[in-house]
Amino acid sequence: MLEFPTWKRIWLCGLTLVAVAAALPSLFSLANMPWPRSLPEPMVNLGLDLAGGSHILLEADPAQVRAQRLENMEESVRARLRNAEPRIRIGDISSSGGKLAFIVRDTAQVDAAREEVLPLTYGAGLTGQRDWTIEVVDENRFVLTPRPEGLEQAVTLAMDSATEVVRKRIDELGTREPTIIRQGDERIVVQVPGLDDPAALKALLGQTAKLEFKLVDVTASPSDIAQGIAPPGSEIVPYADPASEGVAAIAVRRLGGIKGDSLTDAKQTYEQQTNEPVVSITFDQQGGAKFAKLTSENVNRPFAIILDDKVLSAPNINEPILGGSAQISGRFTVESANQLAISLRSGALPVDLTVIEERTVGPDLGADSIRKGLLAMGIGSLLVIALMIAVYGRFGIYATAALVLNVLMILGVMALLNNTMTLPGIAGLVLTIGAAVDANVLINERIREERKKGRRVVAAVENGYKEASRAIYDANVTNFIAGVLLFLFGSGPVRGFAVVLIIGLFTSVFTAVTLTRMWVAGWLRKARPSDITV
Amino acid sequence: MKLLKLVPEDTNIRFLRWRMPFYVVSLILIAASWALVATKGLNYGVDFAGGQEIRATFTQSEEAPIAELREQIGALGYGEPVIQRFGAPNEVSIRVRLPDEVAGDKGAAQRIANRIVSTIRAGHPDFRLDGNDNVSGKVSGEFREKAIYALLAAMLAIAIYIWVRFEWQFGVGALFALFHDVSLTLGMFALFQLEFSLQIIAAILAIIGYSLNDTIVVYDRIRENLKKYRRMPIAELLDLSVNETLARTVMTSLTLLIALLPLLFFGPASLFGLTICIVLGIFVGTYSSIYMAAPILIWLKVTSDSFVPSESEVERQERLARERG
Numbered sequence: 001m002l003e004f005p006t007w008k009r010i011w012l013c014g015l016t017l018v019a020v021a022a023a024l025p026s027l028f029s030l031a032n033m034p035w036p037r038s039l040p041e042p043m044v045n046l047g048l049d050l051a052g053g054s055h056i057l058l059e060a061d062p063a064q065v066r067a068q069r070l071e072n073m074e075e076s077v078r079a080r081l082r083n084a085e086p087r088i089r090i091g092d093i094s095s096s097g098g099k100l101a102f103i104v105r106d107t108a109q110v111d112a113a114r115e116e117v118l119p120l121t122y123g124a125g126l127t128g129q130r131d132w133t134i135e136v137v138d139e140n141r142f143v144l145t146p147r148p149e150g151l152e153q154a155v156t157l158a159m160d161s162a163t164e165v166v167r168k169r170i171d172e173l174g175t176r177e178p179t180i181i182r183q184g185d186e187r188i189v190v191q192v193p194g195l196d197d198p199a200a201l202k203a204l205l206g207q208t209a210k211l212e213f214k215l216v217d218v219t220a221s222p223s224d225i226a227q228g229i230a231p232p233g234s235e236i237v238p239y240a241d242p243a244s245e246g247v248a249a250i251a252v253r254r255l256g257g258i259k260g261d262s263l264t265d266a267k268q269t270y271e272q273q274t275n276e277p278v279v280s281i282t283f284d285q286q287g288g289a290k291f292a293k294l295t296s297e298n299v300n301r302p303f304a305i306i307l308d309d310k311v312l313s314a315p316n317i318n319e320p321i322l323g324g325s326a327q328i329s330g331r332f333t334v335e336s337a338n339q340l341a342i343s344l345r346s347g348a349l350p351v352d353l354t355v356i357e358e359r360t361v362g363p364d365l366g367a368d369s370i371r372k373g374l375l376a377m378g379i380g381s382l383l384v385i386a387l388m389i390a391v392y393g394r395f396g397i398y399a400t401a402a403l404v405l406n407v408l409m410i411l412g413v414m415a416l417l418n419n420t421m422t423l424p425g426i427a428g429l430v431l432t433i434g435a436a437v438d439a440n441v442l443i444n445e446r447i448r449e450e451r452k453k454g455r456r457v458v459a460a461v462e463n464g465y466k467e468a469s470r471a472i473y474d475a476n477v478t479n480f481i482a483g484v485l486l487f488l489f490g491s492g493p494v495r496g497f498a499v500v501l502i503i504g505l506f507t508s509v510f511t512a513v514t515l516t517r518m519w520v521a522g523w524l525r526k527a528r529p530s531d532i533t534v
Numbered sequence: 535m536k537l538l539k540l541v542p543e544d545t546n547i548r549f550l551r552w553r554m555p556f557y558v559v560s561l562i563l564i565a566a567s568w569a570l571v572a573t574k575g576l577n578y579g580v581d582f583a584g585g586q587e588i589r590a591t592f593t594q595s596e597e598a599p600i601a602e603l604r605e606q607i608g609a610l611g612y613g614e615p616v617i618q619r620f621g622a623p624n625e626v627s628i629r630v631r632l633p634d635e636v637a638g639d640k641g642a643a644q645r646i647a648n649r650i651v652s653t654i655r656a657g658h659p660d661f662r663l664d665g666n667d668n669v670s671g672k673v674s675g676e677f678r679e680k681a682i683y684a685l686l687a688a689m690l691a692i693a694i695y696i697w698v699r700f701e702w703q704f705g706v707g708a709l710f711a712l713f714h715d716v717s718l719t720l721g722m723f724a725l726f727q728l729e730f731s732l733q734i735i736a737a738i739l740a741i742i743g744y745s746l747n748d749t750i751v752v753y754d755r756i757r758e759n760l761k762k763y764r765r766m767p768i769a770e771l772l773d774l775s776v777n778e779t780l781a782r783t784v785m786t787s788l789t790l791l792i793a794l795l796p797l798l799f800f801g802p803a804s805l806f807g808l809t810i811c812i813v814l815g816i817f818v819g820t821y822s823s824i825y826m827a828a829p830i831l832i833w834l835k836v837t838s839d840s841f842v843p844s845e846s847e848v849e850r851q852e853r854l855a856r857e858r859g
Contacts, residue, residue: 049804057673059640198666199651202644355644358668365589365664368621369802379796384789390538391785424736427808431740433793438747438786445782452543471754475747478695482688482746486739489684491677497736501743533537 002462002521012518016405019507022412030374042415047422047496048359050373052366053193057357058205060162060186062155064351066146069154070095073132073144075255076120077102081113088113090142100144107140117142155185158350163188166353168346169204188353194363200339208308208352209343211260211281211328213294216302216314220251240310241331250314252304258294262287266344268337271329277337279328281344288324296320305330307340308352373426384437392444393533398519399440402511406436409507410500419503422496432504435476439512442468447534457532458524465517472513476505540788541781549776550769553829560826564714567721574724579731580667582681584632584674586647587667591625594660598626606657612646621803625664628654629729637671644668681735685716688739692746700753701841703834708749711827715745715818722814729807737808741815744790748783748823755779756831757841764838772828787820 025041028034035041048055074095081088089105090113104113114134121132121144131150135143163182170178170192179191192201217234230236230251238249265282283291294303295317304314305328312330332340384403388396410429414421447464455463480502487498580587592598600617603626607615612630620627630650636642647668655661669677689712697705719738723730755775763771794816797809 059672199648202648206644354641354670355668356640356670357673358644358647358666360663360666360668362589362662362664364591364662365804369804372800372802373797373805376797376799376801379800380793383792383796387789387792391540393537423804423808424733426805427733427736427740427812430790430794430797430812431743434744434786434790435747437789437793438751438782441782441785441789442751445779445785448781449778467758470758471751474696474699474754475750477699478692478746478750479743481691481695482739482743485688485691486684489680489687491680491732493732494681494684494735494739497739501739 019409019412045420052363054198055359056190058353060351212306214252214257217251282325406511424493424497425500428497428500436508436512570724576730577727579729581732584671589665643670707827707830711822737811745819
């Protein structure tokens with residue numbers, strides 16, 4: 001047990017050095033000292049609970065993706081059949097129960113209609129997979145049912161692009177080092193360090209920014225609108241700010257509008273006459289052409305500017321807008337206009353996102369936690385060192401050295417694995433330090449016992465390590481098992497605990513058992529003491 | 535150099551003589567703990583109940599206007615807020631539980647939080663937001679579920695490992711000791727209505743880890759002695775094992791305590807709950823290893839026959855030397 005050939009000693013020292021060296025950049029940054037740029041810098045990230053910052057968990061509603069898909073399908077089917085040669089007339093369109101149903105007026109055209117609709121049912125991918133199934137019931141009634149695979153893929157695509165949009169918006173805010181991760185099927189985690197007040201960020205992420213221009217249905221009577229009854233082909237849309245408009249909602253034509261996803265730019269400006277903040281937008285070529293067509297065909301009629309299913313304003317089209325740019329007014333403040341401009345620039349979210357969890361720690365609180373935590377740990381360490389040396393003498397010095405190396409190695413390994421230290425992680429650290437101290441206590445008490453039984457020094461030390469190792473091994477393996485399970489089953493904070501625990505168990509056995517044994521063996525060989533005080 | 539001895543040598547305290555009264559008291563405590571949890575309930579923090587916990591400093595004030603805040607936030611109609619000092623006198627934590635009516639509405643927590651913050655800000659220009667935990671009903675439900683699964687899975691796996699390494703009686707004993715520790719901790723939280731959050735789950739995990747470590751050390755010595763003293767009555771053997779490991783038990787617990795106490799007194803307010811939980815757990819865990827985990831072995835009838843006698847290498851050489859000499 002006390003044999004340490006040179007190769008083994010080199011190995012152990014090398015391993016220790018690597019782990020300790022990996023901890024140095026983190027220590028330097030904790031002490032606010034510059035770390036040489038030319039050297040690699042593995043870092044232990046500080047969790048937001050320590051460093052300050054915001055953790056925001058967003059969740060999408062897949063039902064919305066489904067509804068959107070259904071609506072798009074309806075529009076495609078209508079357009080396709082209207083433009084067919086000869087035109088295929090359809091009616092009685094309904095989209096209840098997640099299915100799109102309609103009848104083909106002329107039963108002779110059923111086969112032609114199927115031919116026209118079929119291409120629309122293929123997925124966007126190259127696999128040629130069908131996303132919808134077509135059924136014809138009662139001779140001429142078409143029922144399009146989305147297939148689950150296609151839906152799943154649509155949700156995935158929507159989430160992918162939502163993540164991209166979120167990233168763009170956060171970049172626009174100019175925050176440093178945001179982390180944006182997809183989590184599961186429907187969630188996005190956003191972590192932004194060092195933010196004073198995340199209100200602006202949350203407002204930005206919560207805004208879907210689905211911009212639409214739709215013609216106002218002037219035939220609808222105000223009393224019908226008030227009751228929520230829309231004329232056929234129209235829908236009721238509430239005002240974003242009913243109080244200042246005087247009416248709660250207006251009716252707009254459901255189809256034939258323009259979507260705001262074909263913008264090339266959006267910025268906050270001022271309306272020239274009133275000096276009111278507005279958002280001016282620029283369409284791309286295609287969108288500009290559509291917008292020109294819509295406005296030239298409907299001069300002197302009102303159209304509604306709709307943002308996230310709320311009407312911002314419904315101005316009259318005074319003249320055709322041909323230049324491809326327009327202004328959106330809607331009782332903005334400079335701030336809200338600016339925010340909308342950012343949202344529009346980064347594109348609409350394909351699905352609404354809701355903040356379902358937020359954790360914000362102000363930078364002051366975080367810094368305070370770290371300062372007080374370090375102070376307390378410093379005092380604690382000194383007390384532990386004093387006690388260990390008072391009780392175990394030379395062996396206590398070995399144990400303390402092992403303890404210090406243990407903490408450094410934990411930090412080093414965490415840095416190499418790019419792990420994050422959180423508050424629960426500190427609890428894990430305390431536990432592993434406890435385990436490391438305990439290992440040395442077990443060994444030293446055992447050596448005492450063996451000496452008391454009258455064994456000679458070398459035999460006592462050897463047996464002490466051997467007998468104590470069994471309990472140390474069992475205790476660490478059980479804690480390791482617990483740690484792994486906690487990591488697998490636990491949520492964020494519990495995982496933070498588990499990671500430190502798992503790493504710490506390895507390093508504490510390494511330092512408290514292996515390294516101290518090497519040191520003790522070296523001392524015994526050199527000094528050849530006939531008696532030891534332990 | 536004269537070294538410090540915390541425990542006199544060769545103690546022979548008959549710990550297990552009082553095992554019955556201790557067991558009865560402990561069983562009553564366990565039952566009382568669960569009764570408290572069932573009747574008073576745990577004071578769930580926002581992690582598990584949903585809602586928001588806002589930490590703020592009133593930078594220009596000597597003292598935070600707690601009474602005024604209580605009134606203002608109470609008037610918003612989200613139920614009674616829990617407002618406490620958090621650190622310095624002008625720092626507070628404000629906790630508002632998610633109203634039951636909106637538990638299913640995942641956007642509600644965020645809306646309520648925004649409303650509370652803007653209300654306070656309007657009334658107190660020196661309000662500074664230091665922290666905001668904001669959990670919707672959906673997420674808090676998941677946290678509860680995951681925490682329970684993680685705890686149960688970990689405890690079960692531990693019991694199985696100890697069963698494999700020792701004997702089944704030891705597995706049962708270790709599991710029961712852990713059950714005792716967790717029960718008493720929960721009971722304590724129910725009795726004093728301390729905030730029960732995810733951090734406390736981490737603390738309970740640390741307690742479990744520590745208590746387990748302690749139990750294994752005692753069990754290891756019991757296993758060793760069972761092999762060594764094959765005719766010793768079991769109660770006596772358990773006492774001997776506990777006494778032999780007593781110095782280690784005291785030293786380890788003391789070391790951990792002196793490492794933790796500074797954290798309690800000088801550490802950040804955010805770590806207070808976690809630290810005090812672990813400190814209490816050290817006492818409970820040490821007690822349970824001696825009085826819960828060990829006596830169970832008597833009742834489950836562990837005998838020396840469960841183990842093959844062993845002889846260490848050193849002992850073998852000593853025996854050979856004796857035989858030769």
